[in-house]
Amino acid sequence: MNRTVFYFATTQFEGARQLVQLPNTHPASRLHGHSFQTVVVTPVNTQWENRIGMQMNTLMTALHTAVEPLNYADLNRQLPMPSDAHLAHWLNTRLALPNATLFVNSTPQQGAELTANHVVILKRRYQFEAAHYLPQVPNGHPCGRMHGHRFGVILRICALELNVVTHSEQCNQLDALWQTLSIELHHQCLNHVPGLENPTSEHLCQWIWQRLTSACPALFGVAVIETATAGCHYDGQQFCIWKDQRFESARQLCVAPAGDGHQQLQGHSYLLRLHLCAPLDTVLGWTVDYGEVKALFQPIYAQLDHHLLNELPQLTDTDVGSLVTWISARATNTQPELVAVELQQQPGCGAICCVGESLPPFLMLDH
């Protein structure tokens, strides 16, 4: 099976900006500040050939260097229109990494993504609190009991043009559309909402998509974050779920440059995210049970958690790229629906092993 490894790194910066192109009634037209989060994702770069095993660290350093002029700075001095999308373009030029994808979030609720094909995607994040149960699950399944969540919802739209006024209008329209849906969902029992009698994450994504798509043709994707460890994406055709697990492990990096501290024994709290695409089971209303994803992964998890990773059979080295490839190769044997395995060695930084050659469009490495 053809797999491609991408590396990703995240950093924050504190910046002040004024979006003077917006009407002066808009609060963002006044000088204000944000703690920005930025993420870069890139396939292996040929310039890194002498950095084998250190690709993630190299990317982290490149991102820190690129962001430096923006940190504790007046962003309008660096670029005339420092919107999230323009910042993503600016950083992409500074990084000069082939086929990179950039995410810039000015708040946890809003941001922009610049894809490797130079498409700008705008993101808004909302939440609602609701009760539900899943009526079709087998007897004894915990989700068959009435329970509830604070659901997160991420709506992504394609930007119509690279213009801060248009982006603001598109986002305002999305906020207004979400407001009407929120009234139907927030503080409700989802099973009583018409169309959500079996309120799985997948059905919720589909319901939201169907309710928004005609009023918002630029809609690109809907993600429902059901719990802290699981959620689903839908793009009008395909469902992709994710399930997170954490493991605590030690390692030594054999190929680290001589004298480099990475050769020492060290430990990490890893976050592993499994991404699976599958059609809907028409009875259960889901793709694959989150619980089953975790259960099927258990034999691999048992080899990773509270172990010295250097002892794993057939693992060439313990850099995050080799590790995620090792995990992906083994997990696909029991879970053929796996399309990507994401491994964070530290928050927001790691590697992702994807089936095929490109980054799946539903991947949001910034949420």
Ligand SMILES: Nc1nc2c(c(=O)[nH]1)N=C([C@H](O)[C@H](O)COP(=O)(O)OP(=O)(O)OP(=O)(O)O)CN2
């Ligand atoms: N594909 C789907 N699988 C499951 C759904 C769903 O909507 N789609 N829903 C549930 C449950 O409603 C549940 O709330 C979430 O399940 P799970 O991730 O298994 O929950 P846990 O909190 O127990 O998981 P941890 O691994 O302990 O974090 C089940 N499956």
